[in-house]
Amino acid sequence: MPTALEIEKSLFDLAPRAGAMDWDNVGLLVGDPAGEIHRVLVALDATPSVADEAIQKGCELIVAHHPIMNCRWLPVQSLRDDTPQGRLLRKLTRANISVICMHTNLDVAEGGVNDVLAHTLRLEDPGPFLDDGLGRIGHLSMPMALRDFAAQVSELLGSNGVRYADAGKPVFRVAVGGGACGEYADAAVAAGCDTFVTADLTYHAFLDAAGKGINLIDGGHFPTENPVCQMLQSFLQKQFPSLSIKKSTSHREVIQYYVKGE
Structure with a gap:
Protein backbone atom coordinates (compact mmCIF):
# COMPACT_ATOMS: atom_id res chain seq x y z
CA MET A 1 0.00 0.00 0.00
CA PRO A 2 1.21 3.58 -0.64
CA THR A 3 2.72 5.65 2.13
CA ALA A 4 1.61 9.11 3.16
CA LEU A 5 4.77 10.48 1.54
CA GLU A 6 3.96 8.77 -1.78
CA ILE A 7 0.46 10.24 -1.75
CA GLU A 8 1.89 13.68 -0.95
CA LYS A 9 4.24 13.36 -3.93
CA SER A 10 1.34 12.47 -6.23
CA LEU A 11 -0.63 15.49 -5.03
CA PHE A 12 2.38 17.73 -5.58
CA ASP A 13 2.54 16.37 -9.16
CA LEU A 14 -1.02 17.66 -9.53
CA ALA A 15 -0.45 20.95 -7.70
CA PRO A 16 3.30 21.69 -7.40
CA ARG A 17 4.55 23.09 -4.12
CA ALA A 18 6.12 25.99 -6.04
CA GLY A 19 2.63 27.28 -6.79
CA ALA A 20 1.90 27.94 -3.12
CA MET A 21 2.14 31.52 -1.85
CA ASP A 22 5.15 32.20 0.34
CA TRP A 23 3.07 32.45 3.53
CA ASP A 24 1.21 29.20 2.91
CA ASN A 25 1.67 25.83 4.61
CA VAL A 26 1.09 22.87 2.31
CA GLY A 27 1.91 19.18 2.09
CA LEU A 28 2.00 16.50 4.77
CA LEU A 29 1.42 18.57 7.91
CA VAL A 30 0.49 15.82 10.38
CA GLY A 31 1.57 12.19 10.56
CA ASP A 32 4.25 9.67 9.68
CA PRO A 33 5.60 10.04 6.12
CA ALA A 34 6.35 6.29 6.07
CA GLY A 35 2.93 5.28 7.36
CA GLU A 36 0.99 2.93 5.06
CA ILE A 37 -2.37 4.25 3.90
CA HIS A 38 -5.43 2.12 3.16
CA ARG A 39 -8.33 4.57 3.54
CA GLN A 77 2.59 27.68 19.97
CA SER A 78 1.28 24.85 22.14
CA LEU A 79 -0.44 21.48 21.86
CA ARG A 80 -3.09 21.42 24.58
CA ASP A 81 -6.52 19.88 24.91
CA ASP A 82 -7.97 23.15 26.23
CA THR A 83 -7.46 24.98 22.89
CA PRO A 84 -9.44 24.20 19.72
CA GLN A 85 -6.36 23.70 17.56
CA GLY A 86 -4.51 21.65 20.17
CA ARG A 87 -7.56 19.49 20.82
CA LEU A 88 -7.93 18.72 17.09
CA LEU A 89 -4.23 17.98 16.54
CA ARG A 90 -4.10 15.70 19.60
CA LYS A 91 -7.23 13.87 18.42
CA LEU A 92 -5.58 13.22 15.06
CA THR A 93 -2.24 12.13 16.47
CA ARG A 94 -3.87 9.85 19.07
CA ALA A 95 -5.77 8.15 16.23
CA ASN A 96 -2.62 8.00 14.06
CA ILE A 97 -4.32 9.97 11.27
CA SER A 98 -2.13 11.91 8.85
CA VAL A 99 -3.22 15.13 7.16
CA ILE A 100 -2.12 16.44 3.75
CA CYS A 101 -3.21 19.96 2.76
CA MET A 102 -3.10 21.41 -0.74
CA HIS A 103 -4.04 25.10 -0.55
CA THR A 104 -2.93 28.01 -2.75
CA ASN A 105 -0.92 25.61 -4.91
CA LEU A 106 -4.23 23.85 -5.69
CA ASP A 107 -5.91 27.23 -6.30
CA VAL A 108 -3.53 28.04 -9.15
CA ALA A 109 -2.98 24.54 -10.52
CA GLU A 110 -4.34 23.50 -13.90
CA GLY A 111 -7.44 21.46 -13.12
CA GLY A 112 -7.48 22.80 -9.57
CA VAL A 113 -9.92 24.87 -7.52
CA ASN A 114 -10.61 27.57 -10.10
CA ASP A 115 -10.84 25.33 -13.15
CA VAL A 116 -13.28 23.11 -11.25
CA LEU A 117 -15.31 26.18 -10.21
CA ALA A 118 -15.44 27.50 -13.79
CA HIS A 119 -16.56 24.07 -15.02
CA THR A 120 -19.17 23.76 -12.27
CA LEU A 121 -20.65 27.14 -13.24
CA ARG A 122 -20.75 26.02 -16.90
CA LEU A 123 -18.36 28.66 -18.18
CA GLU A 124 -17.14 28.05 -21.71
CA ASP A 125 -13.50 28.39 -22.78
CA PRO A 126 -12.18 29.24 -19.30
CA GLY A 127 -8.70 30.66 -19.28
CA PRO A 128 -6.19 32.45 -17.05
CA PHE A 129 -7.34 35.46 -15.07
CA LEU A 130 -4.37 36.69 -13.03
CA ASP A 131 -0.63 36.49 -13.64
CA ASP A 132 -0.09 34.37 -10.53
CA GLY A 133 -2.54 31.75 -11.81
CA LEU A 134 -5.43 32.60 -9.50
CA GLY A 135 -8.94 32.72 -10.96
CA ARG A 136 -10.36 31.94 -14.37
CA ILE A 137 -12.33 33.85 -17.01
CA GLY A 138 -14.92 32.32 -19.31
CA HIS A 139 -18.26 33.08 -20.87
CA LEU A 140 -21.79 31.74 -20.85
CA SER A 141 -23.38 30.10 -23.85
CA MET A 142 -25.71 33.11 -23.99
CA PRO A 143 -26.28 36.22 -21.86
CA MET A 144 -28.44 35.89 -18.74
CA ALA A 145 -30.11 38.31 -16.36
CA LEU A 146 -28.05 38.69 -13.19
CA ARG A 147 -30.83 37.49 -10.89
CA ASP A 148 -31.24 34.32 -12.98
CA PHE A 149 -27.50 33.71 -13.01
CA ALA A 150 -27.26 34.26 -9.24
CA ALA A 151 -29.97 31.64 -8.75
CA GLN A 152 -28.09 29.27 -11.06
CA VAL A 153 -24.82 29.82 -9.15
CA SER A 154 -26.56 28.98 -5.88
CA GLU A 155 -28.09 25.82 -7.36
CA LEU A 156 -24.94 24.59 -9.10
CA LEU A 157 -22.78 25.15 -6.01
CA GLY A 158 -25.37 23.64 -3.68
CA SER A 159 -25.18 26.72 -1.47
CA ASN A 160 -27.76 27.98 1.01
CA GLY A 161 -27.94 31.26 -0.90
CA VAL A 162 -25.73 33.91 -2.50
CA ARG A 163 -25.26 37.65 -2.08
CA TYR A 164 -25.00 39.85 -5.13
CA ALA A 165 -24.75 43.44 -6.36
CA ASP A 166 -26.22 44.54 -9.68
CA ALA A 167 -24.22 46.83 -11.97
CA GLY A 168 -27.06 46.92 -14.50
CA LYS A 169 -25.44 44.53 -16.96
CA PRO A 170 -26.48 41.13 -18.29
CA VAL A 171 -24.12 38.29 -17.44
CA PHE A 172 -21.93 36.91 -20.19
CA ARG A 173 -18.17 37.31 -19.60
CA VAL A 174 -17.51 35.97 -16.11
CA ALA A 175 -14.47 35.88 -13.83
CA VAL A 176 -14.34 33.39 -10.96
CA GLY A 177 -12.11 33.19 -7.92
CA GLY A 178 -12.74 30.36 -5.48
CA GLY A 179 -12.66 31.48 -1.86
CA ALA A 180 -11.70 35.00 -0.77
CA CYS A 181 -10.68 36.79 -3.98
CA GLY A 182 -12.62 40.04 -3.61
CA GLU A 183 -9.44 42.09 -3.94
CA TYR A 184 -9.32 41.15 -7.62
CA ALA A 185 -12.58 42.85 -8.65
CA ASP A 186 -10.63 45.63 -10.39
CA ALA A 187 -8.68 43.02 -12.36
CA ALA A 188 -11.97 41.48 -13.48
CA VAL A 189 -13.11 44.89 -14.71
CA ALA A 190 -9.81 45.44 -16.51
CA ALA A 191 -10.22 42.03 -18.19
CA GLY A 192 -13.55 43.12 -19.65
CA CYS A 193 -15.76 41.00 -17.39
CA ASP A 194 -19.30 42.02 -16.61
CA THR A 195 -19.55 39.65 -13.61
CA PHE A 196 -17.23 38.33 -10.89
CA VAL A 197 -18.08 35.29 -8.76
CA THR A 198 -16.04 34.85 -5.59
CA ALA A 199 -16.54 34.78 -1.80
CA ASP A 200 -16.12 36.72 1.44
CA LEU A 201 -16.91 40.06 -0.20
CA THR A 202 -17.02 43.15 2.01
CA TYR A 203 -19.71 45.79 2.29
CA HIS A 204 -17.53 48.28 0.44
CA ALA A 205 -16.90 45.84 -2.40
CA PHE A 206 -20.65 45.63 -2.98
CA LEU A 207 -21.04 49.39 -2.53
CA ASP A 208 -18.44 50.12 -5.19
CA ALA A 209 -19.56 47.48 -7.70
CA ALA A 210 -22.01 49.63 -9.70
CA GLY A 211 -19.49 52.45 -10.00
CA LYS A 212 -16.90 50.02 -11.31
CA GLY A 213 -19.40 48.54 -13.74
CA ILE A 214 -19.25 44.94 -12.57
CA ASN A 215 -21.84 42.57 -11.15
CA LEU A 216 -20.59 40.86 -7.99
CA ILE A 217 -21.76 37.50 -6.67
CA ASP A 218 -20.59 36.17 -3.33
CA GLY A 219 -21.17 32.44 -3.61
CA GLY A 220 -19.68 31.64 -0.20
CA HIS A 221 -16.22 30.37 0.69
CA PHE A 222 -17.20 26.75 1.23
CA PRO A 223 -19.50 26.43 -1.83
CA THR A 224 -17.00 28.01 -4.27
CA GLU A 225 -14.16 25.73 -3.18
CA ASN A 226 -15.84 22.51 -2.11
CA PRO A 227 -16.32 21.21 -5.70
CA VAL A 228 -12.57 20.57 -5.86
CA CYS A 229 -12.98 17.78 -3.29
CA GLN A 230 -14.75 15.60 -5.87
CA MET A 231 -11.85 16.18 -8.25
CA LEU A 232 -9.33 15.23 -5.55
CA GLN A 233 -11.25 12.05 -4.79
CA SER A 234 -11.29 11.07 -8.47
CA PHE A 235 -7.63 11.97 -8.96
CA LEU A 236 -6.44 9.93 -5.98
CA GLN A 237 -8.63 6.96 -6.90
CA LYS A 238 -7.07 6.92 -10.37
CA GLN A 239 -3.54 7.22 -8.98
CA PHE A 240 -4.06 4.65 -6.23
CA PRO A 241 -6.77 2.17 -7.31
CA SER A 242 -6.20 -0.08 -4.29
CA LEU A 243 -7.16 2.64 -1.81
CA SER A 244 -10.61 3.32 -0.39
CA ILE A 245 -11.14 7.05 -0.95
CA LYS A 246 -14.26 8.78 0.33
CA LYS A 247 -15.46 12.37 0.25
CA SER A 248 -16.53 13.71 3.62
CA THR A 249 -20.25 13.71 4.34
CA SER A 250 -19.94 15.53 7.67
CA HIS A 251 -18.32 18.72 6.37
CA ARG A 252 -20.81 21.11 4.81
CA GLU A 253 -21.73 24.79 4.56
CA VAL A 254 -22.38 26.25 8.01
CA ILE A 255 -23.69 29.67 6.92
CA GLN A 256 -27.47 29.94 6.84
CA TYR A 257 -29.57 32.76 5.33
CA TYR A 258 -32.76 34.26 6.66
CA VAL A 259 -34.79 35.83 3.87
CA LYS A 260 -37.39 38.39 4.90
CA GLY A 261 -40.92 37.25 4.11
CA GLU A 262 -40.16 33.53 4.08
Missing part, protein backbone atom coordinates in the same frame (compact mmCIF):
# COMPACT_ATOMS: atom_id res chain seq x y z
CA VAL A 40 -8.48 8.27 2.71
CA LEU A 41 -11.08 10.92 3.56
CA VAL A 42 -11.19 14.05 1.36
CA ALA A 43 -12.63 17.28 2.79
CA LEU A 44 -12.28 21.02 2.30
CA ASP A 45 -11.15 21.40 5.94
CA ALA A 46 -9.79 19.02 8.55
CA THR A 47 -12.36 19.99 11.17
CA PRO A 48 -13.17 18.12 14.40
CA SER A 49 -16.22 16.56 12.71
CA VAL A 50 -14.05 15.45 9.77
CA ALA A 51 -11.54 13.95 12.21
CA ASP A 52 -14.36 12.05 13.93
CA GLU A 53 -15.61 10.86 10.54
CA ALA A 54 -12.13 9.67 9.59
CA ILE A 55 -11.85 7.76 12.85
CA GLN A 56 -15.31 6.21 12.37
CA LYS A 57 -14.45 5.14 8.81
CA GLY A 58 -11.03 3.78 9.73
CA CYS A 59 -9.13 6.28 7.58
CA GLU A 60 -5.40 6.77 8.11
CA LEU A 61 -5.26 9.96 6.02
CA ILE A 62 -7.27 13.15 5.53
CA VAL A 63 -6.61 15.15 2.35
CA ALA A 64 -7.85 18.72 2.79
CA HIS A 65 -7.65 22.04 0.98
CA HIS A 66 -7.22 24.51 3.83
CA PRO A 67 -4.10 24.07 6.01
CA ILE A 68 -4.83 22.56 9.40
CA MET A 69 -2.20 24.92 10.79
CA ASN A 70 -0.72 28.01 9.25
CA CYS A 71 1.96 30.36 10.53
CA ARG A 72 0.16 33.38 9.08
CA TRP A 73 -3.13 33.25 10.95
CA LEU A 74 -2.99 30.27 13.29
CA PRO A 75 0.53 29.68 14.62
CA VAL A 76 1.14 26.54 16.65
Whole structure:
Protein backbone atom coordinates (compact mmCIF):
# COMPACT_ATOMS: atom_id res chain seq x y z
CA MET A 1 0.00 0.00 0.00
CA PRO A 2 1.21 3.58 -0.64
CA THR A 3 2.72 5.65 2.13
CA ALA A 4 1.61 9.11 3.16
CA LEU A 5 4.77 10.48 1.54
CA GLU A 6 3.96 8.77 -1.78
CA ILE A 7 0.46 10.24 -1.75
CA GLU A 8 1.89 13.68 -0.95
CA LYS A 9 4.24 13.36 -3.93
CA SER A 10 1.34 12.47 -6.23
CA LEU A 11 -0.63 15.49 -5.03
CA PHE A 12 2.38 17.73 -5.58
CA ASP A 13 2.54 16.37 -9.16
CA LEU A 14 -1.02 17.66 -9.53
CA ALA A 15 -0.45 20.95 -7.70
CA PRO A 16 3.30 21.69 -7.40
CA ARG A 17 4.55 23.09 -4.12
CA ALA A 18 6.12 25.99 -6.04
CA GLY A 19 2.63 27.28 -6.79
CA ALA A 20 1.90 27.94 -3.12
CA MET A 21 2.14 31.52 -1.85
CA ASP A 22 5.15 32.20 0.34
CA TRP A 23 3.07 32.45 3.53
CA ASP A 24 1.21 29.20 2.91
CA ASN A 25 1.67 25.83 4.61
CA VAL A 26 1.09 22.87 2.31
CA GLY A 27 1.91 19.18 2.09
CA LEU A 28 2.00 16.50 4.77
CA LEU A 29 1.42 18.57 7.91
CA VAL A 30 0.49 15.82 10.38
CA GLY A 31 1.57 12.19 10.56
CA ASP A 32 4.25 9.67 9.68
CA PRO A 33 5.60 10.04 6.12
CA ALA A 34 6.35 6.29 6.07
CA GLY A 35 2.93 5.28 7.36
CA GLU A 36 0.99 2.93 5.06
CA ILE A 37 -2.37 4.25 3.90
CA HIS A 38 -5.43 2.12 3.16
CA ARG A 39 -8.33 4.57 3.54
CA VAL A 40 -8.48 8.27 2.71
CA LEU A 41 -11.08 10.92 3.56
CA VAL A 42 -11.19 14.05 1.36
CA ALA A 43 -12.63 17.28 2.79
CA LEU A 44 -12.28 21.02 2.30
CA ASP A 45 -11.15 21.40 5.94
CA ALA A 46 -9.79 19.02 8.55
CA THR A 47 -12.36 19.99 11.17
CA PRO A 48 -13.17 18.12 14.40
CA SER A 49 -16.22 16.56 12.71
CA VAL A 50 -14.05 15.45 9.77
CA ALA A 51 -11.54 13.95 12.21
CA ASP A 52 -14.36 12.05 13.93
CA GLU A 53 -15.61 10.86 10.54
CA ALA A 54 -12.13 9.67 9.59
CA ILE A 55 -11.85 7.76 12.85
CA GLN A 56 -15.31 6.21 12.37
CA LYS A 57 -14.45 5.14 8.81
CA GLY A 58 -11.03 3.78 9.73
CA CYS A 59 -9.13 6.28 7.58
CA GLU A 60 -5.40 6.77 8.11
CA LEU A 61 -5.26 9.96 6.02
CA ILE A 62 -7.27 13.15 5.53
CA VAL A 63 -6.61 15.15 2.35
CA ALA A 64 -7.85 18.72 2.79
CA HIS A 65 -7.65 22.04 0.98
CA HIS A 66 -7.22 24.51 3.83
CA PRO A 67 -4.10 24.07 6.01
CA ILE A 68 -4.83 22.56 9.40
CA MET A 69 -2.20 24.92 10.79
CA ASN A 70 -0.72 28.01 9.25
CA CYS A 71 1.96 30.36 10.53
CA ARG A 72 0.16 33.38 9.08
CA TRP A 73 -3.13 33.25 10.95
CA LEU A 74 -2.99 30.27 13.29
CA PRO A 75 0.53 29.68 14.62
CA VAL A 76 1.14 26.54 16.65
CA GLN A 77 2.59 27.68 19.97
CA SER A 78 1.28 24.85 22.14
CA LEU A 79 -0.44 21.48 21.86
CA ARG A 80 -3.09 21.42 24.58
CA ASP A 81 -6.52 19.88 24.91
CA ASP A 82 -7.97 23.15 26.23
CA THR A 83 -7.46 24.98 22.89
CA PRO A 84 -9.44 24.20 19.72
CA GLN A 85 -6.36 23.70 17.56
CA GLY A 86 -4.51 21.65 20.17
CA ARG A 87 -7.56 19.49 20.82
CA LEU A 88 -7.93 18.72 17.09
CA LEU A 89 -4.23 17.98 16.54
CA ARG A 90 -4.10 15.70 19.60
CA LYS A 91 -7.23 13.87 18.42
CA LEU A 92 -5.58 13.22 15.06
CA THR A 93 -2.24 12.13 16.47
CA ARG A 94 -3.87 9.85 19.07
CA ALA A 95 -5.77 8.15 16.23
CA ASN A 96 -2.62 8.00 14.06
CA ILE A 97 -4.32 9.97 11.27
CA SER A 98 -2.13 11.91 8.85
CA VAL A 99 -3.22 15.13 7.16
CA ILE A 100 -2.12 16.44 3.75
CA CYS A 101 -3.21 19.96 2.76
CA MET A 102 -3.10 21.41 -0.74
CA HIS A 103 -4.04 25.10 -0.55
CA THR A 104 -2.93 28.01 -2.75
CA ASN A 105 -0.92 25.61 -4.91
CA LEU A 106 -4.23 23.85 -5.69
CA ASP A 107 -5.91 27.23 -6.30
CA VAL A 108 -3.53 28.04 -9.15
CA ALA A 109 -2.98 24.54 -10.52
CA GLU A 110 -4.34 23.50 -13.90
CA GLY A 111 -7.44 21.46 -13.12
CA GLY A 112 -7.48 22.80 -9.57
CA VAL A 113 -9.92 24.87 -7.52
CA ASN A 114 -10.61 27.57 -10.10
CA ASP A 115 -10.84 25.33 -13.15
CA VAL A 116 -13.28 23.11 -11.25
CA LEU A 117 -15.31 26.18 -10.21
CA ALA A 118 -15.44 27.50 -13.79
CA HIS A 119 -16.56 24.07 -15.02
CA THR A 120 -19.17 23.76 -12.27
CA LEU A 121 -20.65 27.14 -13.24
CA ARG A 122 -20.75 26.02 -16.90
CA LEU A 123 -18.36 28.66 -18.18
CA GLU A 124 -17.14 28.05 -21.71
CA ASP A 125 -13.50 28.39 -22.78
CA PRO A 126 -12.18 29.24 -19.30
CA GLY A 127 -8.70 30.66 -19.28
CA PRO A 128 -6.19 32.45 -17.05
CA PHE A 129 -7.34 35.46 -15.07
CA LEU A 130 -4.37 36.69 -13.03
CA ASP A 131 -0.63 36.49 -13.64
CA ASP A 132 -0.09 34.37 -10.53
CA GLY A 133 -2.54 31.75 -11.81
CA LEU A 134 -5.43 32.60 -9.50
CA GLY A 135 -8.94 32.72 -10.96
CA ARG A 136 -10.36 31.94 -14.37
CA ILE A 137 -12.33 33.85 -17.01
CA GLY A 138 -14.92 32.32 -19.31
CA HIS A 139 -18.26 33.08 -20.87
CA LEU A 140 -21.79 31.74 -20.85
CA SER A 141 -23.38 30.10 -23.85
CA MET A 142 -25.71 33.11 -23.99
CA PRO A 143 -26.28 36.22 -21.86
CA MET A 144 -28.44 35.89 -18.74
CA ALA A 145 -30.11 38.31 -16.36
CA LEU A 146 -28.05 38.69 -13.19
CA ARG A 147 -30.83 37.49 -10.89
CA ASP A 148 -31.24 34.32 -12.98
CA PHE A 149 -27.50 33.71 -13.01
CA ALA A 150 -27.26 34.26 -9.24
CA ALA A 151 -29.97 31.64 -8.75
CA GLN A 152 -28.09 29.27 -11.06
CA VAL A 153 -24.82 29.82 -9.15
CA SER A 154 -26.56 28.98 -5.88
CA GLU A 155 -28.09 25.82 -7.36
CA LEU A 156 -24.94 24.59 -9.10
CA LEU A 157 -22.78 25.15 -6.01
CA GLY A 158 -25.37 23.64 -3.68
CA SER A 159 -25.18 26.72 -1.47
CA ASN A 160 -27.76 27.98 1.01
CA GLY A 161 -27.94 31.26 -0.90
CA VAL A 162 -25.73 33.91 -2.50
CA ARG A 163 -25.26 37.65 -2.08
CA TYR A 164 -25.00 39.85 -5.13
CA ALA A 165 -24.75 43.44 -6.36
CA ASP A 166 -26.22 44.54 -9.68
CA ALA A 167 -24.22 46.83 -11.97
CA GLY A 168 -27.06 46.92 -14.50
CA LYS A 169 -25.44 44.53 -16.96
CA PRO A 170 -26.48 41.13 -18.29
CA VAL A 171 -24.12 38.29 -17.44
CA PHE A 172 -21.93 36.91 -20.19
CA ARG A 173 -18.17 37.31 -19.60
CA VAL A 174 -17.51 35.97 -16.11
CA ALA A 175 -14.47 35.88 -13.83
CA VAL A 176 -14.34 33.39 -10.96
CA GLY A 177 -12.11 33.19 -7.92
CA GLY A 178 -12.74 30.36 -5.48
CA GLY A 179 -12.66 31.48 -1.86
CA ALA A 180 -11.70 35.00 -0.77
CA CYS A 181 -10.68 36.79 -3.98
CA GLY A 182 -12.62 40.04 -3.61
CA GLU A 183 -9.44 42.09 -3.94
CA TYR A 184 -9.32 41.15 -7.62
CA ALA A 185 -12.58 42.85 -8.65
CA ASP A 186 -10.63 45.63 -10.39
CA ALA A 187 -8.68 43.02 -12.36
CA ALA A 188 -11.97 41.48 -13.48
CA VAL A 189 -13.11 44.89 -14.71
CA ALA A 190 -9.81 45.44 -16.51
CA ALA A 191 -10.22 42.03 -18.19
CA GLY A 192 -13.55 43.12 -19.65
CA CYS A 193 -15.76 41.00 -17.39
CA ASP A 194 -19.30 42.02 -16.61
CA THR A 195 -19.55 39.65 -13.61
CA PHE A 196 -17.23 38.33 -10.89
CA VAL A 197 -18.08 35.29 -8.76
CA THR A 198 -16.04 34.85 -5.59
CA ALA A 199 -16.54 34.78 -1.80
CA ASP A 200 -16.12 36.72 1.44
CA LEU A 201 -16.91 40.06 -0.20
CA THR A 202 -17.02 43.15 2.01
CA TYR A 203 -19.71 45.79 2.29
CA HIS A 204 -17.53 48.28 0.44
CA ALA A 205 -16.90 45.84 -2.40
CA PHE A 206 -20.65 45.63 -2.98
CA LEU A 207 -21.04 49.39 -2.53
CA ASP A 208 -18.44 50.12 -5.19
CA ALA A 209 -19.56 47.48 -7.70
CA ALA A 210 -22.01 49.63 -9.70
CA GLY A 211 -19.49 52.45 -10.00
CA LYS A 212 -16.90 50.02 -11.31
CA GLY A 213 -19.40 48.54 -13.74
CA ILE A 214 -19.25 44.94 -12.57
CA ASN A 215 -21.84 42.57 -11.15
CA LEU A 216 -20.59 40.86 -7.99
CA ILE A 217 -21.76 37.50 -6.67
CA ASP A 218 -20.59 36.17 -3.33
CA GLY A 219 -21.17 32.44 -3.61
CA GLY A 220 -19.68 31.64 -0.20
CA HIS A 221 -16.22 30.37 0.69
CA PHE A 222 -17.20 26.75 1.23
CA PRO A 223 -19.50 26.43 -1.83
CA THR A 224 -17.00 28.01 -4.27
CA GLU A 225 -14.16 25.73 -3.18
CA ASN A 226 -15.84 22.51 -2.11
CA PRO A 227 -16.32 21.21 -5.70
CA VAL A 228 -12.57 20.57 -5.86
CA CYS A 229 -12.98 17.78 -3.29
CA GLN A 230 -14.75 15.60 -5.87
CA MET A 231 -11.85 16.18 -8.25
CA LEU A 232 -9.33 15.23 -5.55
CA GLN A 233 -11.25 12.05 -4.79
CA SER A 234 -11.29 11.07 -8.47
CA PHE A 235 -7.63 11.97 -8.96
CA LEU A 236 -6.44 9.93 -5.98
CA GLN A 237 -8.63 6.96 -6.90
CA LYS A 238 -7.07 6.92 -10.37
CA GLN A 239 -3.54 7.22 -8.98
CA PHE A 240 -4.06 4.65 -6.23
CA PRO A 241 -6.77 2.17 -7.31
CA SER A 242 -6.20 -0.08 -4.29
CA LEU A 243 -7.16 2.64 -1.81
CA SER A 244 -10.61 3.32 -0.39
CA ILE A 245 -11.14 7.05 -0.95
CA LYS A 246 -14.26 8.78 0.33
CA LYS A 247 -15.46 12.37 0.25
CA SER A 248 -16.53 13.71 3.62
CA THR A 249 -20.25 13.71 4.34
CA SER A 250 -19.94 15.53 7.67
CA HIS A 251 -18.32 18.72 6.37
CA ARG A 252 -20.81 21.11 4.81
CA GLU A 253 -21.73 24.79 4.56
CA VAL A 254 -22.38 26.25 8.01
CA ILE A 255 -23.69 29.67 6.92
CA GLN A 256 -27.47 29.94 6.84
CA TYR A 257 -29.57 32.76 5.33
CA TYR A 258 -32.76 34.26 6.66
CA VAL A 259 -34.79 35.83 3.87
CA LYS A 260 -37.39 38.39 4.90
CA GLY A 261 -40.92 37.25 4.11
CA GLU A 262 -40.16 33.53 4.08
